[in-house]
Amino acid sequence: MAKSILEVKGIKLAFGGVQAIDDCSFHIEEGTITALIGPNGAGKSTMVNVISGTYRPDEGHVILDGKDVTRMPNYVRAQHGLLRTFQISREFANLTVLENLLVVRQGQVGESLFGALFRAKRWQEQTKELVAEANDILNTFGLYRLRNEYAGNLSGGQKRLVELARAVMAKPRLLLLDEPMAGVTPALIERLGHHIVELNRELGVTFVLVEHNLDVVEKICSRVVVMALGKQLADGTLAELRSNQAVIDAYLGGGARERVGS
Amino acid sequence: MTIFLLNIGFGLVTASVLSLLSVGLSLQFGVTNFVNFAYGSYLGVGMMLAYTFSATLHFPFWAAAALGTIFTGVVSMVIAEGVLEPFARRRKSLFYMLIVTFGLSLVLDNLLQIFYGVDFFQYPVAQSSPVTIGPFSFTNAQLEIIAIAVVAMVGVHLLLSRTRLGKAMRAMSDNMDLARSSGIDTKNVTRWTWFISGCLAGLGGIVLALNIVSFQTNSGETLLFVIFAAVILGGIGQTYGAMLGALVIGMVTEISTSFISSAYKQDIAFIVLVLMLLLRPQGLIPAKGKA
């Protein structure tokens, strides 16, 4: 069995009276694409926030590479390669699309005050390289022509793409995507799915994908974790889950069944 | 010991003044979700209007105070309708809202000085000699201040718990989107909130002036961050928290004068503010989703 890159154990988190996550545990294997699905309000986004360190859980542990990171601030986790996107696009509105990408690359020479002032040659060179790299990524996401637009002026769908392109630029090892396909045209959904698979195969990026679109899940995810009412309900392949009565009742049942098309 | 007890009495008076002011600021913050940096100027408006009504137009003082209070509410409402809400509707970022209210404070403070100058004023009310109640000693004015604050706090409580307006204000404070989608006329409630907030600021300014006896147009200005301290202490946007915050700040600042010079009263409030921000920024009574 492949080694777990991420493990969450017994996470609990309440907002006021709402128990958003209620004793939830699962693990993610390195090099896989795992879907995290569940009905609205199941606690998926909250879980992404707990894993990435935006929220601190009331109870439980987040374990990254076998190390307990529950008390580690989010930016340190990100330095270990754990990155995430947001369910609602949060682009840097008054930066250009290209700058949105440039800013997230870690370890640039000009990021320290000393480097910014006294090693200008070095960071200018580095920036040139990063621009080329960023343009490549933008090109793959069909954003190249928009690279010098302010990100705030893009359409909703384009912002989703910037969100994803930015995460790619940051060179993640483990990338949590919170509904990356929401508000994106069907044609593009296919493209994005393709890129995710490509990044996974070629660079070995591990993905956790929060997604409502089960077609996408079926196509690109090898394993699915189901959450409902803040708990981990089941996990397995989508085919296995289709015959799981609990999952059908909680999630696949009702209107959702049509969407699955089974 | 007696000085200490006396100071507890003064603490009660200061807390009364502050409670009006911090509740007014907190109510408005809860509903509109931005801090009004011009709030300190509203104190001056109330205090000076009451002076004009009582000293220049010879109204009985209670009537002058009532008129000053209500007119400040109107001023607050007009400014909100004319300046602040248009900005908010344009979805200016929080940054700009804060700068705008900060700019307003400069405009208002200086307008007040243009009308009233830099002289010291006194309300035409008789200065009584202090009465002794147990270990405490109060002037009549101070007793009235405490009474006014208690009545106003009960009034705010009734407003929030019994009236439709108050319930709507609380709903908007808790969750704006939910409130809007459940059919609350948010525009109207916001307007009334500004009015009430202004009234409390005006009344607070008037009782502040009564307490310090001799005042200038800008006597309330430096109080602004003490009010903030009380509001943050209570949990920003939490009305009952603001009352508690006012009590704590009022008591702490006055009691501190038993040990150190009263010139440093405000510094004590600042220290409380800093400790609060460092240790418990969400306030004593945290609000959901704020801070």
Place this chain on the structure above:
Amino acid sequence: MTLILGYVATLLVTFFTYNIFVIGLNIQFGYAGILNFTVITFMAFGAYFYAVFVMPHADNSSQVFYILGLHWPWPLAMLAGIVASGALGYLVGLIALKRLRSDYLAIVTLATGTLVYGLFGNNNKLFDGWSGLFNVNQPFQSVATNHPNEFSWIFVVFSGVVMLVVWLFANRLYASPLGRSMRAIREDQDVVDSFGKNSFKVRMLAMVIGSVIVGIGGVLTIQYIGALSPAGWTTGETFVVWAALLVGGRANNLGAIVGSLLVAVIFNEATRYIPQVPSHPNLIPNLRNVIIGGLVILSIWFRPQGVVPEKKASFLEVPLVDKYAQGFPGEEPGGTLSPAASEA
């Protein structure tokens, strides 16, 4: 002629020092989104600390009291003033730059300003209370002895050079990856954090750099005038800096220069010569403040980007073959991709 030359020199020095203040605030607000509502307190810190380091021990028989009085050479004293102002920025940052709403930071700066003002004014043992410090040692006195304007013009050159250095520094910072991080934090601090940057540290850097620069302006101010009292650093003065930044254009140092020319020099000077109204000695300054406050509000309403808006970043780049320029060809198996994907 002498008079006019002296006046022009003063105008230029005012222009240069205000540029410095506005650039300092620009780094805090324009770059990093930090609301500093008491810019002028940092100016006072720089000025006062320069003064007490450069002046000789206080002569108590003259009823003037101040701390230190170390009689350091002026360049060292200048450094001390700048450090003091940067240290104040650091302290304020420690309290308010934790992950709190921007209201809190604004409140803390405002509170700090009120407090320092009261402390320095009421306490005449610190910096001589409300009467303030005067006869502060000026630089270049040994060189400029012949003519009253000589000092002024030497100082024009000096402050001009300092301003130029500050300007070059600010522009390099803006273009650097650090500056880009600051601007990203201005847009969304949480996101910057979630990409592995310690946004607290970066914001603190912007806070301290801004304070240091404003402090430099403060030192220049007191060096030129030789005196400063609390009446010279009221809230209204903070607004002049804010108005200059907002009118000129935030996040653009050219805007900072245009703004300080329009607001701090032209507007301030034009109103200086309006005759006083005897019955209302404060009428003119009051009106000036009303206009400055109004200017801040109106410029946010009508032209939030300022006269000289923030420049769009552009990069020298090797042109890329844009394979999707004509929409997305169906290069993927089974994919029917249409140009609708980038609904611009």
